[in-house]
Amino acid sequence: MASLCVAALIALLVLLAWMFKDLRPGYPHGWYLMKFDTAAGILLSAASLLLLSSGRAPSRLWSGRALALLILLLAVAPLYEHLSGRSTGLDTLVVTDPTSDKPGLMSTQTAAYLLLMALSLLIATLPHRLSGVTVVVLTLLLALHTLIIFSGYCYGAVQLFGQSMSTRTSPHTLLCMLLLAVALIGWRTQLGYFSALSGQGLGSQLARKVLPLVLLLPFVLMLISSAMASAGWLAPQVAVGLTIALMAAALAALVALMGRRINHLEQGLRELSLNDELTGVLNFRGFEWLGEQSFREAQRSRTVLTLLVFRVEGVKEISDTYGQEASSHLIQDMARMLRESFDPADIVARTGNDEFVVITKDENTGGVIALMRIGEAMEALNAAGGSYKARFSVGEATSDPDADESFHDLIEKAGLRRRERWRVEHVLSGEGDRNVAAPPRSAKLQHSFDDASS
CATH class of the missing domain: 1.25.40 (Serine Threonine Protein Phosphatase 5, Tetratricopeptide repeat)
Structure with a gap:
C-alpha cells in the first residue's frame, strides 16, 4: 500500500x-x-x-x-x-x-x-x-x-x-x-x-533473508569495480575479472551458508516429534504447524477448509472403571476411524487426552461424507460386541477467505459448536454416567453429531 x-x-x-x-x-x-x-x-x-x-x-x-x-x-x-x-x-x-x-x-x-x-x-x-x-x-x-x-x-x-x-x-x-x-x-x-x-515456513523465512542479498550483490560489486576503474586504480579488464571472481566467491559462500542452515533446520525437525505416540496421528505441535500453513494457503488461494473438533466422551470414567488400557484402546479406535474415514491428504491430529481435530479441504461436503463413514465404522464396531458404549461429540467450522479471522478463531468456533451440541444432546437424552461390568478389547463408540445426511 x-x-x-x-x-x-x-x-x-x-x-x-x-x-x-x-x-x-x-x-x-x-x-x-x-x-x-x-x-x-x-x-x-x-x-x-x-x-x-x-x-x-x-x-x-x-x-x-x-x-x-x-x-x-x-x-x-x-x-x-x-x-x-x-x-x-x-x-x-x-x-x-x-x-x-x-x-x-x-x-x-x-x-x-x-x-x-x-x-x-x-x-x-x-x-x-x-x-x-x-x-x-x-x-x-x-x-x-x-x-x-x-x-x-x-x-x-x-x-x-x-x-x-x-x-x-x-x-x-x-x-x-x-x-x-x-x-x-x-x-x-x-x-x-x-x-x-x-509464507510462514522455514523456507520462506530463509528466502526473505537471502533474496535482498542476491539482488543487490551484483550491482554493488559492479559499481565498486566501475568506480575503481574510473579512478584509475584498476584497468577495466582487471576490474571486470575481479568483480566476476568476487561475485562467484560470494555466491558460493551464500550457497554454503544456506546449506548449513538447512541442515541445521532439518536436524531440528528430526528431533522434534510431530506425531502422537499412542495413535500415530499428529500431536498438538504438528497440528499447530501444519494446520496454520493449510489455513494460510487456503486464505491466499481463496479456497475454504473445514475444521472438525472431536471429543471422546467418558474416557476418564472408562479409565477409572476398567483401567488405562481400556481407555487407550478407545482412543486408538477413534484415531483409526478418523484416518480411514477422511482423505489421506486431510490433517488428523490428537490435540488432547480425549480430543481430536481434523482439517479437510473438501469444499463440496465439508466432511459430511467422512462423518457418514465414521457412523458406519461405529456400527461395525458396536456389532463386534462388548459391554459398554462411549460417545463422542463433534463441532465443525468452515473458513471464509473474505472474513478477517485467524486460524485460532476457526478452532474456537468449532470447539464452541461441539460443546453446545453435546450439552443439548446430553440434556435431552437424560443420560448420566454409565456403569458397566467388564472392559472389552475395543471400546464401542456411539456417534453424537447431527444427522450427516441433513
Whole structure:
C-alpha cells in the first residue's frame, strides 16, 4: 500500500506540473522527463492495482479492468510510433511538450513496462485456471525489465533506459516502476503466487533473508569495480575479472551458508516429534504447524477448509472403571476411524487426552461424507460386541477467505459448536454416567453429531 501511494503521488505531481505552468518553477530539474502519458500510466497502474487487490467485488474488478485497458492504450501507442515512425497524436493530445525533439513520446522501455503492467493486471482478473503460469511469467518479466533499466543507470548504458537524453526513462519514472513492481509482486504473494516469499515456513523465512542479498550483490560489486576503474586504480579488464571472481566467491559462500542452515533446520525437525505416540496421528505441535500453513494457503488461494473438533466422551470414567488400557484402546479406535474415514491428504491430529481435530479441504461436503463413514465404522464396531458404549461429540467450522479471522478463531468456533451440541444432546437424552461390568478389547463408540445426511 505504501509503495502504491508513493508512486501515485510522484505521478500526480508531474501531471499537475504538465497541466499548470505556474507550478513548474518550484519543481526540480528534469521533472519533464516523465512525460504526461507516462505519469498518467503510472497513476492509472497504481489505481488499478489498488482496486484489484482490495477485494473481489464486481464493481472493483470492472473498474480495475477498465483502468488496465487505458494503460494498455497508453503503452501500445508509443510502441507503434517507435516501430513505424508515425505519430498517433496521443502524446500531445492533452498537453504540449516543447522539451523534446519527439514531443510527449515516452521511451520504448517505459512503454514496454506499461504494456507488461497492463497485461498482468488484465490476466490476473481471470479465473485461476486461465491465468495461472501466465501471470507469474508476466510479473517476472516486468521485474526483470525494471532491473535492466536500473542496470543501465548504474553503469551508464543509455541504450538500456532510452533512445536519447530527452526520450528516456527518467530516474523518478524508474523509482515509480520499482514501487509498482514491488506492489504487484506483493499482491501476487497473497493469492498464492510467489508464496515462498510470504509464507510462514522455514523456507520462506530463509528466502526473505537471502533474496535482498542476491539482488543487490551484483550491482554493488559492479559499481565498486566501475568506480575503481574510473579512478584509475584498476584497468577495466582487471576490474571486470575481479568483480566476476568476487561475485562467484560470494555466491558460493551464500550457497554454503544456506546449506548449513538447512541442515541445521532439518536436524531440528528430526528431533522434534510431530506425531502422537499412542495413535500415530499428529500431536498438538504438528497440528499447530501444519494446520496454520493449510489455513494460510487456503486464505491466499481463496479456497475454504473445514475444521472438525472431536471429543471422546467418558474416557476418564472408562479409565477409572476398567483401567488405562481400556481407555487407550478407545482412543486408538477413534484415531483409526478418523484416518480411514477422511482423505489421506486431510490433517488428523490428537490435540488432547480425549480430543481430536481434523482439517479437510473438501469444499463440496465439508466432511459430511467422512462423518457418514465414521457412523458406519461405529456400527461395525458396536456389532463386534462388548459391554459398554462411549460417545463422542463433534463441532465443525468452515473458513471464509473474505472474513478477517485467524486460524485460532476457526478452532474456537468449532470447539464452541461441539460443546453446545453435546450439552443439548446430553440434556435431552437424560443420560448420566454409565456403569458397566467388564472392559472389552475395543471400546464401542456411539456417534453424537447431527444427522450427516441433513
